[in-house]
Amino acid sequence: MIKKIQIVIVLFLLGATTHGYGQEKPDRLVTKANEKYEEYSFRPAIDIYEKVLQRGYASADLLKKLGNAYYFNADYSKAASTYEKLVNDYKEETSPEYYFRYAQTLKTLQQYDKSNEVMSQFLEATGEDVRASTFNQERNYLNEIKKNSGRFNVAPFRYNSPYSDFAPTFYKEGLIFSSDRDTGNFARYRHTWNSKDFLDLYKVNADSISNNLVVKLGDHVNTRLHESTSATTKDASVLYFTRNNYKEGKYVKDGKGIVRLKVYRATKNDEGLWSNIESLPFNSDDYSVAHPALSPDEKTLYFASDMPGTLGESDIFKVSINGDGTFGIPINLGSTINTEARETFPFVTSEEVLYFSSDGHPGLGGLDIFATKISENKWDGIVMNVGEPVNGRMDDFTFIFNEDTREGYFASNRSEGLGADDIYSFVETKPLVLDCRQPINGIVRDKISNEVLVGATVKVIDENNTEILSAITDQDGKYELLVDCNQGNFIRASTEGYIPAEEYLGKSDGNPKTIDFYLERNTVSAGFGDDLAKLLQLSTIYFDFDKYNIRKDSEIEVEKVIAAMEKYPSLKIKVNSHTDSRGKDSYNLWLSQKRAESTINYMIKKGIAKERLQSEGYGETKLLNNCDDGVKCTEEQHQFNRRSEFIITE
Missing domain, CATH: 3.30.1330.60 (OmpA-like domain)
Structure with missing residues (x-):
């Protein structure tokens, strides 16, 4: 996907497709293609790069950019073949990032064994990368995804079109979503990322006057550029939405000529119209801020951005919404959630479960949807792939979920859809277990004598050195504990006259674990x-x-x-x-x-x-x-x- 959705992370630019390259020299063609590529006008760049390759000219730089252009347009088959040529013919000039993208494209083609081989090469090249270490720890990730699969009944959204429909948001009794249907734009307003029309916001079944028809949200919100991903307060009085950088009727470019993304806020006036549309203060002309989502108490806004401090291509951030409507300082949600790749499209449920899309965590290909339990100041729990059929080999994104009804929606660019991107409804039949508890048991003994130590204390201490719970060994030296496996813990055994011993227990899948302790006498005493x-x-x-x-x-x-x-x-x-x-x-x-x-x-x-x-x-x-x-x-x-x-x- 990314087609339309590449508003996912970046940056849009208006432009027209260029033709008539046949007589130009390869170096001049490559220069033109590179210019289009740097403007994120990927479709014209692809056309030119392909013509240059047909003439027998190739280089590492050309293959990198052509592979990326395919990749960001979700043409994963062509991206895979391009990356394969790159890593085979220009190994010395290929950075680790291209091995990662090559592995991702292979997943979408369901070539999982080959994808794992390429990821192993990626691991060798950059062991410090979060994606590499995660892959190393979860090599059997397909089995883990399988455990979480089969929990949803999925059906196509009845209002899909042959165009791009995605980014559903709960609004009153219906939805707001983004689409490039019926834009009325002339060809000059087509977006050259993928040569599609620009996006507007629509609502459906939101009130009695809509009569179950899809209608535009209104000219106050929609412009001749992109409007996308939105979130509303429960009383439908405040709307947050994504739009190209746009001011006083004109779009604004950064130093590279790129129109960035910003999150805007609108409120409803007495006539029920969206008004007072304002750019949020942490937006910038130099980076993108997009895809807003509200916390259950509506005091925190989550969003995706590539602002300074981002770990990857885009990260998920949060920012507090003050009582007077002002905002705090954006906070990155850290390396448990964010990787060096793309994390985007956050959504937070009433039970504080964060759903988001990523191609950095182990998945089935492209963007997959993941879930993790969060709280006000804690977002380092286990990140779980929600499994099939919500996730597939293509891009899956903009997941929203009502935990009371167990119903929700998401979007995907899977091939069986009606349009470029389609919305799907679902019913969750079995909840995903994120509140993970792991049984721990063992025996505490004297290291020299091997005698059991009765009455020894076994504590669970978190990574902030805070004691969580404890147990006392029985007459057989045994103890039992139930620990939170969404976080790392230290299990520490101690008793009078002995040197305490401890073992670190990282985040896990919750399977029972036995930890025996052998304590040494404190010879100082x-x-x-x-x-x-x-x-x-x-x-x-x-x-x-x-x-x-x-x-x-x-x-x-x-x-x-x-x-x-x-x-x-x-x-x-x-x-x-x-x-x-x-x-x-x-x-x-x-x-x-x-x-x-x-x-x-x-x-x-x-x-x-x-x-x-x-x-x-x-x-x-x-x-x-x-x-x-x-x-x-x-x-x-x-x-x-x-x-x-x-x-x-x-």
């Missing part, structure tokens, strides 16, 4: 005389009765001490071993010393330096319970005293 066994939450190092060799079950715990000493090379410990009260005191003292020595010998064999280890046996002198001589105790109670401790010495 451990010092001389502390029991490393307690710090590591080790199970007791037990010995069999009258034995001093390390049991198999205790080897695991000693290995955890070894791991800690390997991690902290300056750590030195003393192994204290103990016995129960049974047997002679002297024997128990000897046995406990053997148990301590057995433990450090095991550790030395595992690679711990002898100089870092000490040992001492205490026999039955430090019992942990009342199982003293003569006291009747169970075997389990006695075993509780047959133990080793690991005391930090430095």
Whole structure:
């Protein structure tokens, strides 16, 4: 599309198609074609470039401009073949942008595998590009689009014409839309972007006097230049619309001779006529501002522009509407929504869902329609393609939607339409899930001992370092959370005596995710005389009765001490071993010393330096319970005293 819709982003110029190039030299023809191209008069430029190619003359610059002229006129088949010749024959002179446009044209031709190959080349050439990084993250985007498809019943708008009809806007009980039907203009007023007539605003079924007929909005709004994309307040008293830069009956050109686009505001007078038409203060003669849309409370105006600060060919901006009718400073909606390509035609629903068209986000070809949840100061949620049949391989744009009735309209230049661009009505049968919640679960453990940590805190912290929610691990060390997957979050686990750990969780499709945490002891809090066994939450190092060799079950715990000493090379410990009260005191003292020595010998064999280890046996002198001589105790109670401790010495 873009045909008529290239009012999408840019810039229009009046002019007449030039003929009679047959006898001129190729260099002079190219100069004329370039002049037309720079004026955005693409149709005359195409005619000349084609004649030059027929004579056997080609260059990288010519192919770039011819491919672009086809591209901006939605002749994607010819654009693809031109870009293909460019990247094959003039690779060294081809910038990454042409790989992107080549990939886009291949999508419209449904050559998705080849398009992905070209996008991979684009990715290699410019990894910093938002479109490249998005493609890299969403290589299976066709599967994601398929998930969102089949949610609409679509039908042609009954008032379409053989011309260009698009940009529907809710107005009273009907619509306002843009069309080049019945303009009454002479040929000299034809727009040389695509050699079509200029656009006017029409209304249909808006009030009883219209009698369901399509009528022009009125001469106060419509002029001999383009009037397009509009938005009205709910009470239909204020109209915002797009028009060529026009002042005191004359169009205004910039320094390059281009007539830019501006957004105008009109109010209804007592006779019901649009009056007080004024250009908005952030318009400019040097860049375009177009395609207005109002927020649900009508206090914010959204629009598309290529003003300074734009990331791509056109971006979506917003600006506050003050109570006295003045405006704030325009704000770019940022790189989550805007790419280095075209983002345009915004529309905001009553539930603050922003719909817009883009050829920078992964789509099916040309301009696709996307949706994202926004709020007053937040517009970084997941951007989703609304899927088929609203989106197709050609250009789809000017989407509007009533969330109460689940009905709406959009425009497209798909081949089955009646005119160059056609309006389609739709009913949404299944809502698009944008309020995304992702289940997160996991277990928090000690990194050395692998023991579960009961009562640990797991927090969700957003990218502004604000805590969103938290959970406490249960007796099994488990936690569960439900996070907003429209934004990036940090999942952070912490508990007393441990160094907190966290993992970044980016925006996602909402599929469940398991994140286990392994926390390290905060060794700064451990010092001389502390029991490393307690710090590591080790199970007791037990010995069999009258034995001093390390049991198999205790080897695991000693290995955890070894791991800690390997991690902290300056750590030195003393192994204290103990016995129960049974047997002679002297024997128990000897046995406990053997148990301590057995433990450090095991550790030395595992690679711990002898100089870092000490040992001492205490026999039955430090019992942990009342199982003293003569006291009747169970075997389990006695075993509780047959133990080793690991005391930090430095």
